[in-house]
Amino acid sequence: MLTNHLFTITTPLYYVNDRPHLGSCYTTIACDAISRFKRLEGKEVIFITGVDEHGQKIQRTAESNSISAEEHCNNISSKYSELWNTLNITYDRFVRTTDANHQNVVNQFFNNVKKSGDIYMGNQKGWYCVGCEEFKDISENTERPQCDIHKKDLEWRNEENLFFRLSKYQTKIEQLVTSNDFIHPISRRNEIIKFVSKGLKDFSISRVNVTWGLPVPGYDGHTFYVWFDALLGYLTATLNNGGEYKLEQLERSGWPADLHVIGKDILRFHAIYWPAMCMSAGIDIPTRIYGHGFLTREGNKMGKSLGNVLNPLTLYELVGIDPIRWYLLRDINFGFDGDFQNKRFIDLINNDLANTIGNLLNRTITMSRKWFNNKVPIVTVNGNELIKSKSVHTINIVRKELDRYNFLKASEGIIELAKQSNIYLNDNAPWVAIKNDENYDEVSACIYDVLESTRIIGILLQPLLPNLSSIMLKQLSYSPEKVWANDLVWGKLEQDIELPTPKPIINRLDTNIEI
Ligand SMILES: [Zn+2]
Structure with a gap:
């Protein structure tokens, strides 16, 4: 019915x-x-x-x-x-x-x-x-x-x-x-x-x-x-x-x-x-x-007679699904014309997915494993409110923008949270703090908070990059529920659970690649 x-x-x-x-x-x-x-x-x-x-x-x-x-x-x-x-x-x-x-x-x-x-x-x-x-x-x-x-x-x-x-x-x-x-x-x-x-x-x-x-x-x-x-x-x-x-x-x-x-x-x-x-x-x-x-290519209309038609299957075989989806959804303002550019394609994939999100996930899991017995830390003190409030804010933005089919704004919101989380790590420098035993509780909270914001990024990426999202969440030992409102809640990442050895979530694209 x-x-x-x-x-x-x-x-x-x-x-x-x-x-x-x-x-x-x-x-x-x-x-x-x-x-x-x-x-x-x-x-x-x-x-x-x-x-x-x-x-x-x-x-x-x-x-x-x-x-x-x-x-x-x-x-x-x-x-x-x-x-x-x-x-x-x-x-x-x-x-x-x-x-x-x-x-x-x-x-x-x-x-x-x-x-x-x-x-x-x-x-x-x-x-x-x-x-x-x-x-x-x-x-x-x-x-x-x-x-x-x-x-x-x-x-x-x-x-x-x-x-x-x-x-x-x-x-x-x-x-x-x-x-x-x-x-x-x-x-x-x-x-x-x-x-x-x-x-x-x-x-x-x-x-x-x-x-x-x-x-x-x-x-x-x-x-x-x-x-x-x-x-x-x-x-x-x-x-x-x-x-x-x-x-x-x-x-x-x-x-x-x-x-x-x-x-x-x-x-x-x-x-x-x-x-x-x-x-x-x-x-x-x-x-x-x-x-x-419409999509143009390097400023030109795509057409058979021009010989510049991009075959999606060839592109898929070259780079896989995540780069194609990310580029189309993140770079083109849905509803308006877009231009496919080789260099921009490579830059976006490498900057957003390999560097910003990939590195964040990789280094946070590596630190957590190293200092907390291959596990998510147990938190005994409150962390800084900053990352929590940024995460909650991002959840609202992304849901609102996706509801308006504004994939560009939604992806921007996700990248912004990843950048903030990277900055938060750099500012707190847990790799320095951990050298002093007195800081153990604070470092636990800091690492947990960033693992948690990374989990939220993984959840928010589900409609845009389902494949990459699933790779990320597996590395965080997190299985999403079917309805994401249940996952989009701060603090859902279980403490004291094993984290597998992290692997790059995406291959960096060779900057000389000709698409
Ligand atoms: Zn005609």
């Missing part, structure tokens, strides 16, 4: 024209961090991802590779699911729009929309880009117009298509997009408000002569426009819970989605077309749309 404990989040359904790139990896890792955070906060999460597989573009790509569209989709879809498994993404559902159940959902949805009187047959004339799968607003008399995005000739189309009465939803969509909660971040909201204020036009939802698509029931020769079909993939995935694929079951299956995370290029489809389609079909609209920015 739907409860407020449930949180449904989606990545876009990635278009299988090509194998996954760093951009899709970024979106998915961000959704994974949000999902992990929500689970740690006690929510039951439905994390949906998948692929969008229809359309003329796929058909043509397959033809040019001399394979069937089906074979092409199978190949690329498995590249996605394999990558998410390799990267330890905790998705719950992986939907393919070629699933038989999806067609069933699309047909039900279409019938609802038709019953609402929102479908009519019309003539669609105009310049079409197959790459965008979109008609362009360009005059008929233009000679050989090109797509701005794809730099390819547009094709003239003049065909009978089924249309969706988007114009009917003008007022409702206007109200929706101007509300505070629907579109994030705010800068993107303004783009959409502007677009809607110009007046919404009906759009065609079927194509003729495109065989690689779902047939429209009752209209021979028509297949669904790829976007109409793809957006419904979210519903199919939500219904994939062992029951029947009936739209009436949506509400009890976790719909509406609490959060659609998408790239800014597909915001219009999600923030305008999609809610209007849901309204027409009598389905709840998603709660929030988050449009994140």
Whole structure:
């Protein structure tokens, strides 16, 4: 049953024209961090991802590779699911729009929309880009117009298509997009408000002569426009819970989605077309749309023709998962554009993870083992309040920032606590104090406090760097509970327990490494 404990989040359904790139990896890792955070906060999460597989573009790509569209989709879809498994993404559902159940959902949805009187047959004339799968607003008399995005000739189309009465939803969509909660971040909201204020036009939802698509029931020769079909993939995935694929079951299956995370290029489809389609079909609209920015590389757009595309799998094989996650979440301001820079990547991993956090953990455990019989010290006097209060403060900051999907601020907070803890050690110099027996109790308290702040850092890193967090906590002989509120309490590290020999938590990256 739907409860407020449930949180449904989606990545876009990635278009299988090509194998996954760093951009899709970024979106998915961000959704994974949000999902992990929500689970740690006690929510039951439905994390949906998948692929969008229809359309003329796929058909043509397959033809040019001399394979069937089906074979092409199978190949690329498995590249996605394999990558998410390799990267330890905790998705719950992986939907393919070629699933038989999806067609069933699309047909039900279409019938609802038709019953609402929102479908009519019309003539669609105009310049079409197959790459965008979109008609362009360009005059008929233009000679050989090109797509701005794809730099390819547009094709003239003049065909009978089924249309969706988007114009009917003008007022409702206007109200929706101007509300505070629907579109994030705010800068993107303004783009959409502007677009809607110009007046919404009906759009065609079927194509003729495109065989690689779902047939429209009752209209021979028509297949669904790829976007109409793809957006419904979210519903199919939500219904994939062992029951029947009936739209009436949506509400009890976790719909509406609490959060659609998408790239800014597909915001219009999600923030305008999609809610209007849901309204027409009598389905709840998603709660929030988050449009994140684009990734460039060393200041340049990444693209096949430029030969500078970063293959996430190659990067993973080179550096492992923690550096990739840390860089994407820590360096890019979620919601805004980001630039991947080789040097910055190496510096961040080495400074933050190897030096600041890694050294803190390593030297504190080493001292504790050396002076306290390989154990966490027993504390008999109160330590300095400083590290305790900084830790508690950091817990609040990190939870607040993660709740706003501000990974950058959350990571900064964690690093700040690690830096403060290092400073605290340096200022107290327990390696000097321990030489005098009288200081034994104070040194015990000092070491315990830093071990404890390090444990809190390890806990706070769980949604961002699950792998590194688990390595850290093992070295502290600490097993986290499932809901982190129980772990995020000062003083949970048991005294007088064995600490294993510390090992570096991450390999330093060679500064000459070429990514
Ligand atoms: Zn185009």
